[in-house]
Amino acid sequence: MTDEITMDKAYCTRNVREVLLCPDAVGALLKYNEATGELFWRKRTAGDFRGRSTRGPQHRCNNWNSRNAGRNAFTSRSSGGYLIGSIFKRNYMAHRVAWAVSHGRWPDGDIDHINGCRADNRMVNLREVSRSVNNKNSRLRDDNKTGVVGVHWHEGRMKWRAHISTGDGIVWLGSYEDFNDAVNARQRAEAMNGYHPNHGRVTLNEDNEVK
Known part of the structure; x- marks a missing residue:
């Protein structure tokens, strides 16, 4: 996915070490299916792209949409078994992105996969908990x-x-x-x-x- 998107002001700072896309911006980029747990890339417009190419933003937009729009996102798997992906060269956990899109905010604590399957990001399988509570539902x-x-x-x-x-x-x-x-x-x-x-x-x- 290209990082040449005009979202310079779409970031929110949670603490000194964590700068994330605001949930509204994430929701504009990704669609979340709460029933299946899947994430999909949304279609972009030419206004989302900078004109750094002689072919212009519309060409970049068309190229991106033909390769990504409507397709599954965050399908890579971490060594720990979590689904992961990147947005503008920043890595994110799929379950945390799903929570942000669904609730309009990033989780304050951990997201626990209730049934223990770390790739199962259905909303019914996710709960926001503290680290100590999360440790009480370990495999x-x-x-x-x-x-x-x-x-x-x-x-x-x-x-x-x-x-x-x-x-x-x-x-x-x-x-x-x-x-x-x-x-x-x-x-x-x-x-x-x-x-x-x-x-x-x-x-x-x-x-x-x-x-």
């Missing part, structure tokens, strides 16, 4: 050996141990002969500390299949 780590977050085997004690992270740090929940007792202790603690029911789920791919 199961690839290096987890028990299949349950916060439960591990202690060789020295020859028992299953359970723990949980709270605002005050790590809280140990006891040692158990039976694995299920340790799991139950962890689940009770999650409920008491506001963890999402999906926390610790198995990682899903874009087709909702187990990786």
Whole structure:
């Protein structure tokens, strides 16, 4: 996508380190389908382009529209599994762009993918949360050996141990002969500390299949 667009005043500064396109400007460039989570490039007009070519803004406009208008946007995938794209050489996360277009503002905190599929940007799967709340709806780590977050085997004690992270740090929940007792202790603690029911789920791919 060309960056020769006349939107010099369309940026808003959130803090010293973050300068973003204003949500209205993003909405003028992209259409968001809340039901499917897809983003599409909108059609441009010649007034959106600077005349730095001998062929003029209209030629640039026609060329851009023929290649991009109406087509899916933000289809690249980050190493972490999120859909990403760029606008005027600035990189953006698709889920944050979707939120900005839908709500008319950039999210103040994190955007959590409720079902754990990071490419599923349907509005029903997105929620604005703080970082601490987002961490309470995390997928199961690839290096987890028990299949349950916060439960591990202690060789020295020859028992299953359970723990949980709270605002005050790590809280140990006891040692158990039976694995299920340790799991139950962890689940009770999650409920008491506001963890999402999906926390610790198995990682899903874009087709909702187990990786």
